[in-house]
Amino acid sequence: MSSTKFEAWSVPLYIDMEGCGPDECDACLIRKYNGRQVVVKVNMRQLLISLGQMNVKLGDPQTNLAQARRMTLEAARQGTDILVLPELWSTGYDLEKAASYATPIDQGVFAEVSNLACEYEIHILGSCLSVMEEGLFGNTAVLFNTTGEAIGVYSKIHLFGLMDEDRYLTGGNGRSLVRTRWGQSGLAICYDLRFPELFRAYALDGAEMIFLPAEWPYPRLAHWRTLLRARAIENQVYIAACNRVGTSNSTTFCGHSCIIDPWGEIVIEAGDTELLLTAMVDLDKVGEVRTKIPVLSDRQPQKYT
Secondary structure (H helix, E strand, O other): OOOOEEEOOOOOOOEOOOOOOOOOOOOEEEEEEOOEEEEEEOOOOEEEEEEEEOEOOOOOHHHHHHHHHHHHHHHHHHOOOEEEOOOOOOOOOOHHHHHHHOEOOOOHHHHHHHHHHHHHOOEEEEEEEEEEEOOEEEEEEEEEOOOOOEEEEEEOOOOOHHHOHHHHOOOOOOOOEEEEOOEEEEEOOHHHHHOHHHHHHHHHOOOOEEEEEOOOEOOOHHHHHHHHHHHHHHHOOEEEEEOOEEEEOOEEEEOOOEEEOOOOOEEEEOOOOOEEEEEEEEOHHHHHHHHHOOOOOOOOHHHOO
């Protein structure tokens, strides 16, 4: 029996029961709220995000997949648009056995996630071990849409030597900007957070949201929280970061999955226990912040060399 804690509707929603219903207005959705069905007034720029902060079991894909399924079921019940899972959520950092876990992104655990996304009509993102080409393996995040289609693929560019990624994996060769129904989103993974150039490139390309699956350990929790806010503030984007919890070998992971808004304010943040965390964001806020303080248009790149 899973002991995962589920937290739903952590941010207040605008609920309008008058004047329209699900059959009368495309802007209304039926959702569960405090155990009852209500009509929630949303627009296509509002996004309900769930972060599946898992206690990943090292080298146990079936147990981890079962937990991911439970989290998907609960996120779908809440009406979530996108569920974000941690980095390498299916295996953890069992990299010595990468060859036995890794598959092409249309097979193995990737295919299982595609089926979940289609079954529950929810976007799902998280990274797993992939076959990049013969004999080469990557740490690859795939964003599946509500029909199970892979609409975004990103392999981690910056490999983390302290976890031996550089010994066993091959880095990705480019960023991934994904066009979705809520706008453009960038994909990054864990250690990428320490490289501001990647996040600035996404912002300049039009990203308003950046998703970041991670396995970020103690004792660097302060780095995690500081860097997430910095990337959000300097690029005036939302950051949705899903970390793992628990201990693998001698490494304990710090959780604190969170969503940060374009002002650098914390929309919602977890602690260091396994749970599903859900919050609503309004992507129109990105434009409002960028208009008020036009950082991107005020850049003077020709003078930086």
